[in-house]
Amino acid sequence: MLTEDKCPRCGCLTRRRRNPVPTVDIIIEYQDQGLVLIDRANPPHGWALPGGFVDYGESLDAAAIREAREETGLTVTLLGQFYTYSDPRRDPRQHTITTVYVAQGFGPPRAADDARSLAIFTPEQLPPVLAFDHRLILAEYLKVRPQWLAKLKNITEI
């Protein structure tokens, strides 16, 4: 798919290939208390996983650690990639492709950047509506959460 850019000075139109935009989202397990979600400061509003755009030249791992810190104040240890979601309708702004990580969070949580506030939810108390496809992502995660918590326990005990 091509997209057109219009020159702001002369109005000349140029075409270039348009690509989906890579993002990351992080499922953060926090101190046996549950999952960290942010209340988004920017549209689309609502509760969501912390996450954001991957910078050019930045690996997905680095982007996940950076975004978690920027939005929640937490230092995270990545436990692994969960899945990469790419439905073109998953983000109302544009076509984004998100790689979702599972991580363990450390330190005091503090909302910042794109997060107006944050909270820690147990699986039973998750908000019924989440931004983007994050309800689907968390539903898929909860099916296999015990395996991730076992991995977390093994890491902690080493």
Place this chain on the structure above:
Amino acid sequence: MLTEDKCPRCGCLTRRRRNPVPTVDIIIEYQDQGLVLIDRANPPHGWALPGGFVDYGESLDAAAIREAREETGLTVTLLGQFYTYSDPRRDPRQHTITTVYVAQGFGPPRAADDARSLAIFTPEQLPPVLAFDHRLILAEYLKVRPQWLAKLKNITEI
């Protein structure tokens, strides 16, 4: 990271955010014979997994099925996502982020599009050098290949 576009008519410079570019690659298991690799027609040359750029508005699954068909002539059934690789140095042309799939291939293989030729390799006979980070990807795949082949066997028997 910002990138500059120069208007071809008036030379005016405009800035926009630069993002990594999403791609897919497909590890195709073909009829108990081994893995399908292509000999690339375009730089970087050499043997590689079939794959390519994800179109705007296209899911990763759809891109993987399309690229496999375009480059190898095969119809593929996706067995699942393997991993998403994002090292900024993995592609000498630009920063690409590739989601790798494992798939089963059907039909007669025929090189086309970006594939100058193709061949089916057993794990023991893989080319020592592959384009991009595909040697690493295949090394990581071969460690867990028995689990994927078991999954394939289960699907075939249903």
